[in-house]
Amino acid sequence: MKHALGLICALTFGCQTPVENKSSSTSDDAGNDAGNATTDAGTNTGDGGDATDASTPFECPPGMNDAGTIDDGGLLMPFSVGRRWTYRATKLGSGGTCSPGIHDWTVDGIDLSGGRTAYNTNSWCDGAGTETFYQDGDKVELRDTGGGIVLDVPVEDGHTWTSSTTTFVWRDAGTVTVPVGTFNDCWKRVRSMNDKDVEERTFCRGVGEVHEYSKDEFGDGWEAFMVCKNF
Numbered sequence: 001m002k003h004a005l006g007l008i009c010a011l012t013f014g015c016q017t018p019v020e021n022k023s024s025s026t027s028d029d030a031g032n033d034a035g036n037a038t039t040d041a042g043t044n045t046g047d048g049g050d051a052t053d054a055s056t057p058f059e060c061p062p063g064m065n066d067a068g069t070i071d072d073g074g075l076l077m078p079f080s081v082g083r084r085w086t087y088r089a090t091k092l093g094s095g096g097t098c099s100p101g102i103h104d105w106t107v108d109g110i111d112l113s114g115g116r117t118a119y120n121t122n123s124w125c126d127g128a129g130t131e132t133f134y135q136d137g138d139k140v141e142l143r144d145t146g147g148g149i150v151l152d153v154p155v156e157d158g159h160t161w162t163s164s165t166t167t168f169v170w171r172d173a174g175t176v177t178v179p180v181g182t183f184n185d186c187w188k189r190v191r192s193m194n195d196k197d198v199e200e201r202t203f204c205r206g207v208g209e210v211h212e213y214s215k216d217e218f219g220d221g222w223e224a225f226m227v228c229k230n231f
Contacts, residue, residue: 058088058179060228074206076138076187077151078231079119083107085208086228087124088179093220097127100222105209111143118143124224151203155187167192173202178210179227186210 064086085105089098103124111118111132118132132143133150140151148163157172173186183204191199196217203209207229215221 056179058227064228064230076155076203076205077140077208078206079107079133079135081107081109084230085226087224088227089222089224091222092215093218096214096216096221098125098222098224114143151189176202176204176210178225180229183207183210
């Protein structure tokens, strides 16, 4: 279904390049498709404003750290109350679930009502809204209706998992460069779909999601890069 692509219940994380990838791992079919689609994103100037890519600079507001420092050995999605990530999104084709523009993703609190520690977040993607996640190391599960494993362990190239009816696979993304900085130990979560749809999200250890790319068979979707973070 058009525009149904892009959310595992709602969490909108990862992608294929223009992120710089210095890993020696081999691209799969979805990765090749994403690479071609990203070229389209570089020429798109629709409601998303001027064409942007990983090399386009961005001036972070006061109080946001754009130095690109990371906590070595940290989590792929380092949830902590008060953390904020800022993304610059552009639309592909007619767009999709996530609107173009500058958006924040925030961790607003902790919820203990389910007997486990859960993080209440407000997604940068307006189509996702407010979401609550359980976290156990690198493993992240959506607590909200429908649930599902968003990020699974072990984090290693080729590891696959199924959440509801959706299958994902980890790909080693190596070193990745986005507007907020250059990071090592990055991993790309690829959603297994048909050969026309693409959904990839890239996470870097100690930083979080740095790049997202989602395109359906009609060429519609979005691309987003992390441009600032407050830690």
